[in-house]
Amino acid sequence: MNNLLRIFTFTLLPIFLIACGGSNSDSNDIAGVDGIRENIITSNMSGGFPWNGSSSTRTALKIWSIDVDGLIPVKHKNIPEAIYALNEIEMKTGKILFDRNSIINTPDQEVERGLVFSFGTALGPNGVEANGCGHVGAVGGSVSYPQGWYDADGHIQGPLQVNIDSDQPGGCTNGSNMNKIAVHEVGHALGLGAHFTGFGIGDIYDDNMWNALYNMYRNQPLTDIEGLTIEKAF
Ligand SMILES: [Zn+2]
Incomplete structure (x- = not known):
């Protein structure tokens, strides 16, 4: 492991992954338009992990471009939590986002664009751990995102693996929250x-989260911060 990767792993990943198994309370205030904008900027338009692409897209919106590239191919493997998450996200965003058929028989490692679900392979920032209930990364289970998972036009392409639950001793098997964790991932x-x-x-x-996703998918890829159109949907 080179020094750059070492720094990346130990300073950035924990911030990103540590709460993927977080609490299940319902006590937060729901932000208005300004707060929704701030959340999108913090999460998508400020660089940092996992935004490993060109600096020209750092402060621009990066989403899957359904209009240009087509629906997001998903290989859900009939994992109930995965199907729950896909259904919930399409309902809340009010958009059909996912193509659930085209890569169903494609071997995971041969998927070029889309999402591959994996049950039992979740890791936390320190590997297998009780709070490591889910993570997203390269196909194969890495906690790193692949190079080129989004392009210079701000189009996310993947391929990404969505890992939920752990089948390892000491790992997260919080079944009651696993639907929510799948949505989060x-x-x-x-x-x-x-x-x-x-x-x-x-x-x-x-x-x-729903306000952030709802609005991200009603703007165009590469929209800059000043150009974001935001409405409070929830
Ligand atoms: Zn997370």
Whole structure:
């Protein structure tokens, strides 16, 4: 492991991953338009992990471009929590986002664009741990995102693996929250990077996450901070 990767792993990953198994309270205030904007900026438009692409996209919006590239291919493997998350996200955003068929028979390692779910492979910042209930990374289970998972046009392409639950001794097997954790992790895969209040801080997620995703997917990729159009939907 080179020094750069070492710094990356030990300073940035814990901030990102530590609350993916977070609490399940419902006590956060729901931000208004200004707060929604701040949450999107914090999570998607400020650089930092997992935004490892060109600096020209650092402060621009990065999302899957359904209009240009098509629906997001997903390989959910009939994992109930995965299907729950896909359904919930499409309902709350009011958009069909996912193509649930086209890569169903494609081997994980051959998926070029899309999301691959994996049950039992979740890791925390220190590897297998009780709070490591879910993470997103490269196909194969890495906690690092692949290079090129989004392009210079701000289009997320993946391929990304969405890991939930752990089948390892000492790992997270918090079944009662696993639906919520699956939603949270797909939120990461849709372009939420850093946690904010109502997304991994305070709650696994609440309406603050829904407001962020709802608005991200009603703006165009590469929109800059001044150009963001925001409405409070929840
Ligand atoms: Zn998280």
